[in-house]
Amino acid sequence: MTEAEEPKKQVLESEKPSDLPPAPATAATSSEEKPAVVEAPKEEYKEKSEEKAPEPEDESKALAIAEKREKEQRRKRAMPAIGVSSTPLTFVMHALGVAALVLVLVWSIYFRGGFAWEATDKSLIFNLHPFLMVLGLVFLGGEAIISYRYLPLRKDVKKLVHLVLHAIALALGIIGIYTAFKNHNETGVANLYSLHSWIGIGVICLYGIQWIYGFLVFFYPKGSPGLRSDSMEHFGLFVYILVVGNATLGFLEKLTFLESSGVEKFGSEAFLVNFTALVTLVFGAFVILISVISQGPVEEDHSYSDI
Numbered sequence: 001m002t003e004a005e006e007p008k009k010q011v012l013e014s015e016k017p018s019d020l021p022p023a024p025a026t027a028a029t030s031s032e033e034k035p036a037v038v039e040a041p042k043e044e045y046k047e048k049s050e051e052k053a054p055e056p057e058d059e060s061k062a063l064a065i066a067e068k069r070e071k072e073q074r075r076k077r078a079m080p081a082i083g084v085s086s087t088p089l090t091f092v093m094h095a096l097g098v099a100a101l102v103l104v105l106v107w108s109i110y111f112r113g114g115f116a117w118e119a120t121d122k123s124l125i126f127n128l129h130p131f132l133m134v135l136g137l138v139f140l141g142g143e144a145i146i147s148y149r150y151l152p153l154r155k156d157v158k159k160l161v162h163l164v165l166h167a168i169a170l171a172l173g174i175i176g177i178y179t180a181f182k183n184h185n186e187t188g189v190a191n192l193y194s195l196h197s198w199i200g201i202g203v204i205c206l207y208g209i210q211w212i213y214g215f216l217v218f219f220y221p222k223g224s225p226g227l228r229s230d231s232m233e234h235f236g237l238f239v240y241i242l243v244v245g246n247a248t249l250g251f252l253e254k255l256t257f258l259e260s261s262g263v264e265k266f267g268s269e270a271f272l273v274n275f276t277a278l279v280t281l282v283f284g285a286f287v288i289l290i291s292v293i294s295q296g297p298v299e300e301d302h303s304y305s306d307i
């Protein structure tokens with residue numbers, strides 16, 4: 001084959017969606033090499049369109065493939081630099097999430113007397129708040145984000161899992177916030193006086209907006225390819241970081257209240273609450289880390305057009 005024929009062959013091969021170019025070798029990925037890898041699809045497509053003058057329909061299809069490959073390569077370019085597969089990280093992440101939930105349950109039931117929706121002891125109503133927030137927005141929200149990275153399923157199925165998990169997370173988050181308000185209202189405490197509560201209201205509103213945006217743009221009626229860009233990932237991660245940060249603030253606030261009403265600063269409960277907050281924070285950090293640097297399972301279908 002002559003040198004002139006080589007790019008053409010690459011273009012034809014690239015039309016198979018699952019046939020993405022191999023990721024660059026981990027150690028060899030230098031800053032000078034990166035642009036060449038990323039720009040390649042555009043160059044190849046340009047040559048092809050000059051030679052064959054494709055129909056408009058073919059052209060938009062090829063453009064979508066080129067966009068798709070570019071996005072995949074951008075992601076892969078970051079990943080081999082660190083060389084991280086999502087599987088071991090995801091395993092640690094699940095374990096941390098379950099540990100955070102167990103710790104919140106142990107604290108609420110063993111140290112704080114358990115849960116109740118209606119009770120004369122109003123603190124039992126409040127106990128639902130940390131548990132529902134950690135279970136909903138933190139744990140299920142994190143699992144929803146990472147579901148794209150470890151589930152060996154078709155993209156449209158993963159999209160449904162992502163959507164449903166976020167919907168459950170949002171519903172639990174709303175009920176969880178309601179329990180904090182219920183506790184305040186039934187004990188005559190003012191609402192929304194703390195930084196935690198202000199950020200909390202902001203976070204739940206952003207989470208709701210993000211869900212509606214995701215639903216409209218990716219599920220029904222679906223937005224244009226321009227709208228279906230990386231904005232979902234970036235804004236979604238931003239909201240999730242606020243969720244985890246605010247949960248940590250909640251633990252700090254509650255422990256400070258408890259300590260000022262007699263709980264020992266170096267006692268077992270104080271240690272448990274701090275440790276629970278730490279595990280929650282590290283879980284959140286793993287979610288973000290996996291989403292940003294790791295590589296998910298190889299899929300048959302990488303296409304935005306199919307989602």
Ligand code: HEM
Nearest residue numbers: 130133180181184191192194197200201243247250251254
């Ligand atoms: C991201 C998850 C969380 C969100 C969005 C959130 C949101 C809120 C909101 C909006 C309030 C105000 C209720 C009112 O003014 O009546 C509140 C209260 C409270 N939350 Fe959270 N919360 C979260 C997690 C937690 C966690 C894990 C704890 C740990 C114990 C906690 C502890 C508290 C406490 C002590 C209050 C009452 C004092 C206050 O209003 O600041 N929160 N939370």
Ligand code: HEM
Nearest residue numbers: 145148163166207210211214215218219232233236237291
């Ligand atoms: C509050 C709710 C939501 C949050 C916080 C959120 C967050 C995220 C994040 C962080 C990612 C990047 C995941 C990764 O690649 O590692 C992502 C991807 C994605 N989300 Fe959401 N999301 C939400 C709701 C939705 C909804 C309702 C849909 C509708 C189907 C949706 C569709 C998608 C799609 C299709 C992707 C994959 C984009 C790609 O190809 O990489 N999201 N989301």
